[in-house]
C-alpha cells in the first residue's frame with residue numbers, strides 16, 4: 690500500500706499520527722495529484738479527534754493536502770457539520786428544508802427547543818445539547834429528521850419519540866459520567 694507522510698510526522702503536528710494514518714487511507718482513494726479531493730474526509734477525521742476545526746488545523750490540513758489554506762477554510766465554513774468552536778456533547782441539527790417543513794419540522798423544532806430550554810444556535814448551560822437548523826440530509830422520505838453529532842439520524846420525529854431520544858441521551862451521559870468517576 691502506498692504510504693504518504695504520516696510515518697515521518699514530527700510531534701509539532703496538531704493532529705495525531707493515528708489521525709494521519711486515517712487521512713493517508715482517504716488520500717489513497719484518489720489519483721496521486723488529487724490529494725485535495727480528500728479534504729472533507731480529512732476535516733471529518735480532524736473534527737472527530739479534536740472536536741472542532743481551528744484555523745491552525747485548517748492550515749495543517751492545507752499543508753498536508755497541498756492546497757491553499759483559504760480553500761480549506763471555505764470548505765470548513767461552508768458545511769454545517771464542521772464546527773469552528775467547541776460544541777455541546779450532543780449536537781442536534783434539525784432539517785428544516787421544504788419536505789421536512791411540510792411534515793412539521795418547525796413543530797418538532799419547537800418541541801426540542803421547549804424541552805431543552807434553548808433556541809436554534811444555542812447550547813444548554815450544562816454543555817450537553819446544542820440545537821441548530823440544517824439543510825436536507827437526503828432522507829426526505831423519513832421527514833421530519835434530525836442528526837445527532839453528524840452521524841446518528843432520527844426519523845419521523847414527533848413529541849413522543851423526541852422525548853425518548855432526549856431522555857436516552859441524558860441518561861446515557863449520566864451513566865458514562867458516573868463510570869468515569871469510579
Ligand code: FES
Pocket residue numbers: 784785786787788789790824825826827828829832834
Ligand atoms: S428536506 Fe429534510 S431530509 Fe430532505
